[in-house]
Amino acid sequence: MKSIIVLCVGLAYWPTNYAAQTPGPETDHPIIIERPHSPVELGDLLLEYNRYIGPSIDGQVTVALSLHLLHVAWSNQVMTATFFLRQSWTDSRLVFTGDHDVEVPTRDEIWEPDTFFPSAIETKTSAAATERSLRLAPNGTATRSARISVVVPCQLTAAAIIAHDGRVNCTIDIGSYGNSGVSQIKYQWRRDMSINYGGLERIVKSAANTTSLVRVATGEYSKASALIELQTALTRQVLDYIVLKKSDL
Ligand SMILES: *[C@@H]1O[C@H](CO)[C@@H](O)[C@H](O)[C@H]1NC(C)=O
Numbered sequence: 468m469k470s471i472i473v474l475c476v477g478l479a480y481w482p483t484n485y486a487a488q489t490p491g492p493e494t495d496h497p498i499i500i501e502r503p504h505s506p507v508e509l510g511d512l513l514l515e516y517n518r519y520i521g522p523s524i525d526g527q528v529t530v531a532l533s534l535h536l537l538h539v540a541w542s543n544q545v546m547t548a549t550f551f552l553r554q555s556w557t558d559s560r561l562v563f564t565g566d567h568d569v570e571v572p573t574r575d576e577i578w579e580p581d582t583f584f585p586s587a588i589e590t591k592t593s594a595a596a597t598e599r600s601l602r603l604a605p606n607g608t609a610t611r612s613a614r615i616s617v618v619v620p621c622q623l624t625a626a627a628i629i630a631h632d633g634r635v636n637c638t639i640d641i642g643s644y645g646n647s648g649v650s651q652i653k654y655q656w657r658r659d660m661s662i663n664y665g666g667l668e669r670i671v672k673s674a675a676n677t678t679s680l681v682r683v684a685t686g687e688y689s690k691a692s693a694l695i696e697l698q699t700a701l702t703r704q705v706l707d708y709i710v711l712k713k714s715d716l
Pocket residue numbers: 557604605606607608
């Protein structure tokens with residue numbers, strides 16, 4: 468028994484890499500007729516706009532989230548995930564007349580939630596124009612999409628290899644850094660397609676979404692979590708094989 472435990476600990480640190488990829492970004496974007504928006508018009512809208520103050524009606528702003536997984540890998544007790552994160556909120560100061568969404572040019576800065584990934588060891592947000600966008604609908608709903616990579620701790624124990632055949636639940640937490648400009652940013656998962664992992668079924672076995680409130684010294688924070696169940700390469704069969712090999716020696 469002792470030797471099994473020692474082996475399992477060794478196994479848990481085995482560099483394994485299970486990866487799969489989908490061809491492209493979100494497919495559920497509304498079809499938008501590309502018509503360049505007059506920067507003068509948006510400039511007018513932002514004339515007396517203060518981007519340090521949030522679009523709060525009652526001190527709170529609700530940010531709807533959806534996450535489209537593009538790539539997931541597990542190795543050495545961490546999960547690396549690359550996804551498009553889409554955040555939507557409504558800012559009544561940005562209501563305009565028109566029937567199309569417009570792209571907000573980077574020079575026209577508007578208030579945005581100070582979203583970060585509290586449990587991540589590493590975060591990379593793509594700065595490429597093709598992998599980031601900020602759109603504004605006539606009703607004042609802003610949608611920020613960005614391609615993001617995070618590395619989060621995700622422990623697979625020997626007991627879990629045996630109990631779940633190498634499956635492990637990894638969590639990506641999403642929260643606000645300091646409720647900037649409002650009393651509280653409240654995260655909510657979109658009702659439909661909140662977590663999309665189409666094309667990654669070989670490694671992602673299920674996904675679940677939750678939200679909660681976290682109380683810390685500096686205030687109350689809303690947190691959204693994406694729970695991703697992964698199939699690692701460390702299955703019971705692999706474990707048995709190694710144990711048998713070892714006893715042959
Ligand atoms: C604003 O418009 C967008 C799309 O144009 C729509 O998805 C959203 O539900 C609208 N929001 C409100 C608060 O009416």
